[in-house]
Amino acid sequence: MSFKDHANNPYASLSPAVWRGSTVVFDSFEDFAVRKTRQPDGYSYGITGTPTARGLERRIADLENARHCVVVPSGQSALMTTVMAFVRGGDHLLISESCYGALKTFARQWLSAMGVEVEFYPPTLDAGIEALIRDNTKMICLEAPGTVTMEMQAIDTITAIARRHGVLTMMDNTWASPIFFKPLDHGVDFAIEAATKFMGGHSDLLMGAISLNDDERYATLRQTQSILGQATSPEDCFLVLRGLETLELRLLEQGRKALEIARWLEAQPLVETVLFPALESHPGHAIWQRLFTGNGCLMSIVLTPAADERAIGAFFDALELFPIGASWGGTHSLIAFYPASEQRARQYAPTDQPIIRLSIGLEPHADLLGDLEKALGAYGEALKG
Numbered sequence: 001m002s003f004k005d006h007a008n009n010p011y012a013s014l015s016p017a018v019w020r021g022s023t024v025v026f027d028s029f030e031d032f033a034v035r036k037t038r039q040p041d042g043y044s045y046g047i048t049g050t051p052t053a054r055g056l057e058r059r060i061a062d063l064e065n066a067r068h069c070v071v072v073p074s075g076q077s078a079l080m081t082t083v084m085a086f087v088r089g090g091d092h093l094l095i096s097e098s099c100y101g102a103l104k105t106f107a108r109q110w111l112s113a114m115g116v117e118v119e120f121y122p123p124t125l126d127a128g129i130e131a132l133i134r135d136n137t138k139m140i141c142l143e144a145p146g147t148v149t150m151e152m153q154a155i156d157t158i159t160a161i162a163r164r165h166g167v168l169t170m171m172d173n174t175w176a177s178p179i180f181f182k183p184l185d186h187g188v189d190f191a192i193e194a195a196t197k198f199m200g201g202h203s204d205l206l207m208g209a210i211s212l213n214d215d216e217r218y219a220t221l222r223q224t225q226s227i228l229g230q231a232t233s234p235e236d237c238f239l240v241l242r243g244l245e246t247l248e249l250r251l252l253e254q255g256r257k258a259l260e261i262a263r264w265l266e267a268q269p270l271v272e273t274v275l276f277p278a279l280e281s282h283p284g285h286a287i288w289q290r291l292f293t294g295n296g297c298l299m300s301i302v303l304t305p306a307a308d309e310r311a312i313g314a315f316f317d318a319l320e321l322f323p324i325g326a327s328w329g330g331t332h333s334l335i336a337f338y339p340a341s342e343q344r345a346r347q348y349a350p351t352d353q354p355i356i357r358l359s360i361g362l363e364p365h366a367d368l369l370g371d372l373e374k375a376l377g378a379y380g381e382a383l384k385g
């Protein structure tokens with residue numbers, strides 16, 4: 001909604017209004033009888049969103065070069081809602097093994113039980129995906145770089161194959177955000193963002209966004225969002241709208257710092273590998289360079305192996321600027337740990353060692369480096385002991 005749109009913005013506020021409300025009232029019986037069927041874009045009840053949500057959806061759609069966007073209460077919900085809208089029992093669903101964990105669990109435990117043929121494919125399969133497509137393949141789920149293990153996928157190669165076979169594609173684009181990669185421009189049908197991360201940007205809300213071009217699929221998706229009861233808080237929509245005001249600035253700064261820190265970490269003797277596609281050493285670097293225009297702030301590292309992975313505890317406990325916690329993409333740096341057992345349980349993994357994941361925030365660069373240097377020192381001591 002524009003600040004010049006005085007009919008809808010009588011206060012002429014420069015910032016968007018927060019419209020709350022479950023109930024939309026009608027002027028007459030006649031009005032109700034006609035207007036209550038105004039979906040998907042009209043309002044008849046709060047479940048499909050208020051003007052605040054619509055304003056946010058418009059902004060995200062513009063960023064994604066999309067005709068439509070649907071916001072939902074979390075990134076996880078964006079993945080599930082898209083699959084639930086289009087995949088049915090009897091369909092075959094292909095999921096990259098490095099897709100977000102909750103999507104894989106949902107597929108394994110719920111979709112399989114509902115008769116969906118779920119198959120996980122190696123994240124770097126690229127053109128090889130064609131050999132996995134069956135007559136009943138309905139959707140391919142992609143994520144680049146992959147959650148925790150950070151593999152890149154040749155998105156354009158996969159979407160060209162999928163389109164040739166009439167298969168839908170959904171890509172989790174949270175790492176790059178639409179600032180650095182616009183999935184729909186590369187043939188993806190559904191671009192997913194966990195707005196919890198960069199778009200919100202301040203670690204104080206959860207939200208997901210699904211962007212797409214096709215009008216019919218938009219109607220299906222809006223209905224699914226509504227029927228599954230995936231209503232999004234107007235206050236959170238306001239906060240994401242505010243986050244979007246600084247999205248590009250934050251991303252450029254956090255991405256720049258993350259690349260410098262990744263290069264520094266790569267040069268440290270106690271760091272075995274840095275999994276970050278903007279580094280020349282990353283196996284997916286050429287794909288990243290060809291498709292993406294920048295890098296996110298999230299990286300994974302593998303330390304020189306220790307006899308006992310509890311030595312990593314010394315690294316974590318020495319840190320002062322990296323709180324330990326789930327999520328990423330906010331203004332505060334964060335750190336998380338994924339044990340070796342998780343890597344070994346996977347069919348396709350770049351390492352059998354524990355992975356440490358770092359999200360780089362807006363703290364001074366030198367302070368972050370100093371903190372990491374101290375933590376590596378503590379890890380070195382723990383290795384000796």
Ligand SMILES: Cc1ncc(COP(=O)(O)O)c(C=O)c1O
Nearest residue numbers: 074075076100174194196206207
């Ligand atoms: C890549 C990616 N996609 C989706 C999600 C899920 O988002 P949310 O936490 O909003 O459910 C996450 C959360 O960590 C994520 O990292």
